[in-house]
Amino acid sequence: MKSVRRRLAVLGIEIWLPVLLVVAWWVASRDSESFYFPPLKDIWARFVGNWIFSGIPEFLLPSLANLGIGFALAVVAGIVAGLLLGLVPALYRRCWLLLELFRATPMIVLVPLAIMFFGVGSTEKIILIAVASVWPILLGTTDGLREVDPLVSEISRCYRVPLAIRLTRVMLPAALPQILAGTRVSVSIAVSMMVGSELFASTEGIGYFVLRTRETSAVTDLWTAIILLGLxxxxxxxxxxxxxxxxxxxxxxxRAVEANAK
Structure with a gap:
């Protein structure tokens, strides 16, 4: 019962400001006649019409499918490549500069190149999402493995623990906090690339919906897409x-045991 009350209290702390802002927006825009800032009640009516019914299979589901597949590929590729670089220090030293170069490159610039090679279908979008979001996972995995206590690794080798067991029972669990930290960053990158890849020569997805609202000057519909992406x-x-x-x-x-021990 205490845990339920605690969770409700945390939820209340999280949502009170968004609720207050929505109420303020509703009241302040009630009599708005601005083309760019329509009343929130009109935006909500269009949101229901656009996204609760036909918009889900036509725009939302294709975007989520591309996001899920692309992000899954990024997780697998990032962890595998990160394991290789983390376990072979010489390889990491040789690849470090190249990795930093790719990580710092805005992946949105690859959209025209991806369209040239893969066309304008789902394959192009999935590849762009995977390539854009793989780097934080890869670097998080690499850094996590490099920071594993050398004594732990040495003891495992002395006891002739098989490499597969060392990886799954010792090294990966020790590196997991940093892997998940990199994955959290990758999630936001993947969502951004999901929309960005659909803004160019696309025929489906949320990005295509945004592009269509610009071409038709449907500002109210654009606001519904912004709200949907936030949610x-x-x-x-x-x-x-x-x-x-x-x-x-x-x-x-x-960590709790260590804190109590101190």
Whole structure:
């Protein structure tokens, strides 16, 4: 019962300001006649019409499918490449400059190149999402493995623990906090690239909807897309937080034991 009350209290702390802002927006825009800032009640009516019914299969689901596949590819590729770089220091030293170069490059500039090679279908968008979001995961995995206590690794080798067990039972769990920190950054990058890739020569997705509202000067519809993206980002963050809470349960317990020991 206490945990339920605590969660409700946390939820109340999180939502009171957004609720207050929405109420203030509703009241302040009630009599608005501005073309660019329509009343919130009109935006809400269009939101229901656009997204609660036909907009979900036509625009939202294609975007979420591309996001899910692209992000899954980024997680797998980032962890595998990060393992390789983290376990082979010489390879990391040789690739460090190249990795930093790619990480610092705005991936949106690759959109024309991706369209040239892969066309304007889902493949192009999935590849762009994967390439844009892989770097924080890769670097988080690499740094996490490099910071594993050398004594732990040495003891594992002395006891001739097989490499597969060392990776799954010792090294990956130790690096997991940094892997998940990189993954959290990658989530926001993936969502941004999901929309950005759909703004160019696309025929489906939320980005295409935004592009269409610009061409038709449907400002109210544009506001509905902005609100949808905000809600989508918040829900994805909640889902990721729940996954992170489960995966790092042992880590919080270990930190609590260490704090009590001090």
């Amino acid at each position: 989508l980002g918040y829900l994805i963050n909640l889902l990721y937080g729940a996954v992170e809470h489960v995966l790092l349960g042992w880590h919080r317990g270990l």
